[in-house]
Amino acid sequence: MFEARHISVAYGKHRALEDVSVTVAAGEIVAMLGANGAGKSTFLKAVAGLVAKDAGGGVALDGREIGALPPHEIVERGIALVPEGRGLFDDLTVIENLTLGAYPRRARASESENLERVLDLFPVLAQRRRQVARTLSGGQQQMVAIGTAMMSAPFMLMLDEPSLGLSPMLCTELFRTLARVREARVGILLVEQNAKQSLAIADRGYLLENGRITGEDSAANLADDPSVQAAYLGAASPA
Amino acid sequence: MDILIIGVLLGGAYALMAVGLQLQYGVARIMNLANGEILVAGAFGAFWFFTGSQVSPLITVIGYAPVAFAANWAIYRYLMLPLVRRSKSEGHLEVDSILATFGLSFILVGVMLALFGGEFFSYSFLEKPFDIMGQPYEQNRLVAFLYAAAFCVGLYVWLHRTRMGLTLRAVSVSPEASRRVGIDVAGASALAFGLGGAITAAGGGLLSTFLVFDASIGIIFTMKALVIVIMGGLRDIRGSIVAAFVLGLTETAVASLIDPGLTLAAAYVVFILVLLFRPQGIFGRRAT
Incomplete structure (x- = not known):
């Protein structure tokens, strides 16, 4: 079980994340949807220890606190990040x-x-x-x-826009692969612009807007939600 | 032919000192302007043990390697790491580290002046002739070359065949990706800096078997190492090794054909030509 509680991040005076809490169970796929600049990548980097978090928040894996560790120790405990642009x-x-x-x-x-x-x-x-x-x-x-x-x-795999720049066929293959990774009891946190395919394989989803969580539900409910459809699924009206 | 052989023999020892600097710059990202002083310290060490207790420099350079490693490791850990931690960008770090190591070089020169005085020093080690194609050369140059070559090959194999070597190359390619796969970048950098310093010191010990030194000559070797590393490209020690031979040959050719006073000038002409026409180094890849 992965838990990030009350994560806040500021870049100088700019508040990039405000009190974000996310949980992912072992073998669960969780999608995080949000517009460009909503703070998705910042959240993943904060969890991985690559950007500084404000005091008061915490990250725990199976109940053990790891939020204050340096990046290499966080990887050692079992959290892996696939960054945007592959790295x-x-x-x-x-x-x-x-x-x-x-x-x-x-x-x-x-x-x-x-x-x-x-x-x-x-x-x-x-x-x-x-x-x-x-x-x-x-x-x-x-x-x-x-x-x-x-x-x-890893016990927990975080992916930042993995489908970016892939052909539709490769995309489908990628999501199929993630479904197989999950079978090894790895928790997956998926940040995606491809909301349709990510909600299709996810169990739950979070909506992130301007650095705050504005919604949380099962993936199926999110996919059916008209406002989610309008914002992230490119639908003018529910089909 | 003479020029070719002496140039290649000189290039071998140059390669060693340059590879030391390259490890420090390529992995730890510290442009170490005190590198030449470490080299001179290595030369003093070899001199001291040879004249004091008749220990062969070939043994001394290996014997003091752990000491040189520890000293350089400490320089990185206590002097450089605070700069790394507070720097906001690679450019920022470069300026800070150049200024800090430049200052350090004066401190080291001062310490060596105090300890050994300002005289030139040299000693005769293996000053016997040996023949290559009917021409006599000094044995110490050949031995230094073979020793340096063995060090370079050993280092190359270590970097490419072991996990620790792969770790250092990983940090050199991308500190950010390294952090993400769980590498302790500061620890790996300290290791590379210490190793680079030990290699440079060994290079100094070998050079001292056939060159004349004094306490303040380090800056010249820093400059030479810098020219070699930039000429060879920052990421691959093979580039530095080839560039070291280019420099050794150029210096020898200019010294024997034109005037020995022009060697450093010639080195810089080559350097400027490379900067103008191949800024990424002879073997470097253009930044994308």
């Missing part, structure tokens, strides 16, 4: 990227199994293991990014 090691090979994913001590024992699992999920990466990451196609780079995160044997 690969551009000049390193596919296999080096994946090996680095298994950097946390906790992940090393199961490194070879995890590698097998990742290559099983993305067979094309097995063929390209010696290729330098920046020479891959966008879809393949996304696979490396997700694969690298999975190599850390």
